[in-house]
Amino acid sequence: MRHLMHRHLGKVLAGAALALTGTAVMTAITLPAGAGAAEGTSGRSRTGVAAPGHDPGPPPPGVVEAARPQGERGRGRDPLTDDELRRAQDLALPPARRGAAADVTGRPGPERLTTDLAELAPSEAGLADPPRRALVSFYDYKSDSYLTKTVNLTTSKVESTDTQHGVQPPPAHAEAVEAARLLIAAPLGSGLREDYREATGRDLTGPDPLSVTGFVYRGRAEGAAPGALGDCGEHRCIRLFTKVKNGPWIDTRRFVIDLSARTVARLG
Structure with missing residues (x-):
């Protein structure tokens, strides 16, 4: 599947151009040059691939420590079982x-x-x-x-x-998934649905084909929060980073999903 980018207005997200229009915007995210393959002093890249022109020789023998049997109760500062x-x-x-x-x-x-x-x-x-x-x-x-x-x-x-009340910790994954479900079903989710169809040729009817991460939106604590956004902070409101699984990112950051009221609004 080709990665798509359209409606370009010169915005940048993680090194890739994308547009912020009235719809969601899809973009291909590219890593900076050399990301994930920086070389260390051994001449072997961090991904385990030998640097050009360098013979790393045989790798050192690996040492694998067996996991401790997990009992019903930990001791001291052991992680919770x-x-x-x-x-x-x-x-x-x-x-x-x-x-x-x-x-x-x-x-x-x-x-x-x-x-x-x-x-x-x-x-x-x-x-x-x-x-x-x-x-x-x-x-x-x-x-x-x-x-x-x-x-x-x-x-x-x-x-x-x-x-x-009025305390908003980071959302759990289940909350991000439910926020995506609400956005997909809302009229404001039309851009997300269009971009997904353009990327995959299929209709987006639920959050399963997407990878989503949520982050809290606190309403007036973050600046102007007009209209439906005024309750955020007291209500549980989140925004989303959205990606097609094994595909491109779709920019949904301007949308605020009020999980308490089960409504969707748009910033700006």
Whole structure:
């Protein structure tokens, strides 16, 4: 498939020209010269290809360290095990309480964001086997609130809960996918649909053929936010980097998807 670029107005994104018109704009993104193949002092490129005119000789023997068996519980500052991740999420949000919140699609239960190993209290830093805690974060679309819970995995108890409004952490992948779904279905998504068809010859009916990454838009905290964009910051609003899988980028950065109100607006 040939990479396409059209409606050129002299804008640049990551080294490639693209246009910013009333529609989405598709562009081929090219890496800077030598990217990914910079040479080091060994004369071998970082991609493992020998530099021209240089005989690197036989590669050194590789040393592969076997992964440690993962038990149900880590120790000290070990990363959370898969079992600890599941337990932390279940303890932070038991099934009986999930109906009080909503995820990005409106289903019961808040949207899961991150689960990380929590810091130790100063008094615990010198313990031979300190308690294991997880910091679990969610976004509740029913109340537009950011929830964080500290779960003690040693005692299986929630030690603290924090609820904040107007705080917008980076979106999870599921939120970016849902934002793409809303943009594709909206009238303002016509340019995205047209550019995808021009690139692939197929109709774009959902987000599956796209690679999307979301970043938060905070409304007035970032400048003028007229009309429908005025609620962003209190609402969960994101913008997207959009790419056809195994194909070109399509510039959708001017579109703001309000995941709380499930609407799409355009900047500028």
